[in-house]
Amino acid sequence: MTVGRLGRRLTRLLGVRYPVIQGGMAWVADAQLAAAVSSAGGLGMIASAHLTPDQLRAEIRTARSMTAQPFGVNIVLMSPNAGEAARVCCEERVSVVTTGAGHPGALVDELTAAGIIVIPVVASTAQAKRAVSVGAHAVIAEGYEAGGHVGELTTMALVPQVVDAVDVPVVAAGGIGDGRGAAAAFCLGASGVQLGTAFVVARECTAHSNYKRKVLEAADSDTQVSGRSVGHPVRALKNRFTRELARLEREGADPDKVMSLGVGSLARAVRDGDVERGSVMAGQIAGLVSEEKTASEIVIGIMREAEEILASITVKEDRYP
Numbered sequence: 001m002t003v004g005r006l007g008r009r010l011t012r013l014l015g016v017r018y019p020v021i022q023g024g025m026a027w028v029a030d031a032q033l034a035a036a037v038s039s040a041g042g043l044g045m046i047a048s049a050h051l052t053p054d055q056l057r058a059e060i061r062t063a064r065s066m067t068a069q070p071f072g073v074n075i076v077l078m079s080p081n082a083g084e085a086a087r088v089c090c091e092e093r094v095s096v097v098t099t100g101a102g103h104p105g106a107l108v109d110e111l112t113a114a115g116i117i118v119i120p121v122v123a124s125t126a127q128a129k130r131a132v133s134v135g136a137h138a139v140i141a142e143g144y145e146a147g148g149h150v151g152e153l154t155t156m157a158l159v160p161q162v163v164d165a166v167d168v169p170v171v172a173a174g175g176i177g178d179g180r181g182a183a184a185a186f187c188l189g190a191s192g193v194q195l196g197t198a199f200v201v202a203r204e205c206t207a208h209s210n211y212k213r214k215v216l217e218a219a220d221s222d223t224q225v226s227g228r229s230v231g232h233p234v235r236a237l238k239n240r241f242t243r244e245l246a247r248l249e250r251e252g253a254d255p256d257k258v259m260s261l262g263v264g265s266l267a268r269a270v271r272d273g274d275v276e277r278g279s280v281m282a283g284q285i286a287g288l289v290s291e292e293k294t295a296s297e298i299v300i301g302i303m304r305e306a307e308e309i310l311a312s313i314t315v316k317e318d319r320y321p
Contacts (some may be wrong), residue, residue: 001309003186003303008170010192013117013138014096015070017302019039021171022141022295023196024098025148025281026050027270028207030057036204036295044295045098048085049076050267054086060092066184070095072117077102090114101149103127107306108135116141117301121173123158125165136170141195145175147197147235147283150225156188164298166247177285179305186310195302197283198250202295208273212292214239214280220287227262234262237280241265 004011007019020042024031026049034044036263043207046063048056056073063071072093075085077307078101086107089097097111100121111118112135119133121140128139141162143155151158155174163170170187173194173255182193199205201212214237229252236242241261248258262279269278 003182003307006186006310007192008245010138010171013169014043016043017128018299019171019192021045021072021098021173021192021194022199023173023194024048024072025196025200026076027266028195028204029074031062031066033199033202033205034071036062036202037068037199037299038063038071039115040294040296040299041069042295042299043096044071045096046071046073046090046105048073048081049079051081053084053088055082056088057092060088060094072096072098074098074100075107076100076143077104077107082107083291086110090231092189103130103134104136107266112137119171122162123153125161128162128166128170132166132168135170138171138191140168140171140173141190141206142194143172145173145235145284146173147223147259147286149280150174150233150235156184159188159190161183175283175285176233177283179302179307179309181285182302182306183309186306193302195298197285198289198298198302200297200299201284201289201292204295207270210273210275211269211280214269214275214290215282215286215289218282218286220284223282223284223286227258230258232259234281235283236255237275237282239278239280240276241279275292 003232008227010019018041022037024045024047025047029047034046037044096117096120117137119138122128141159158173171192171193172190174195177198185193225233225235265279268274268279
């Protein structure tokens with residue numbers, strides 16, 4: 001397989017069949033979804049940011065009871081429970097930890113000592129180099145198109161520059177929702193892809209049906225980024241919540257007021273189904289996601305489509321002097 005060859009560095013590192021990682025989306029990425037993605041041949045992830053140490057431990061053990069395949073945990077470094085989450089991951093011997101919203105620093109040594117593969121999410125070549133310098137085994141280069149917390153560079157611009165900047169496998173993320181996006185990522189030099197929004201609508205995902213429906217009904221221009229004024233830009237689907245945030249930012253509201261509006265907003269959308277007053281985090285790829293599928297159908301469908309596209313690419317040598 002063409003995809004198998006291009007993704008071999010990542011699949012060997014992770015011990016998985018396909019070079020596909022499920023994003024560690026807070027309130028969305030639980031044991032059930034992680035186990036389903038891992039059983040399908042990708043790498044499922046459990047989000048830890050909203051969990052207590054005991055809750056995270058329970059999620060890890062639940063996932064382990066549901067799949068014999070490797071899975072991981074996402075740690076949000078700006079979260080006050082990041083250190084405790086790392087400790088639980090070490091004690092439970094999870095296979096992989098991805099990190100976001102900060103530099104992994106000393107956590108890399110702690111996690112690596114426990115035999116855990118560490119893969120930070122980065123938004124620039126500088127962040128990628130710094131992560132590798134402290135021992136990261138791979139990096140996830142996430143572009144501006146992604147849902148949730150975002151950087152400033154697009155996936156198309158970011159991925160090849162990170163590939164050139166570091167000597168570890170690079171996973172492309174942001175704006176990838178089907179085999180065409182995966183094929184493009186491989187052409188940019190990536191060793192694999194990470195998807196978030198596409199897995200929100202997986203049948204195994206326990207997010208509220210209102211949240212899923214909002215994603216399924218989204219058009220290409222239905223997301224917006226809020227929170228730049230307080231240093232935490234977040235992409236979500238447009239609704240009453242994002243409009244209020246935008247108004248406050250335009251009016252130069254006190255940063256504490258802007259931040260307070262966001263407290264609990266993701267849980268309101270994912271858990272309670274309030275898709276008007278909650279934050280419906282989703283990437284620009286939401287307009288391409290139009291059907292609820294199983295995790296297996298998503299993973300295998302993306303890999304099959306990418307394989308067909310890459311296999312069809314030919315270069316006629318006599319076309320260029």
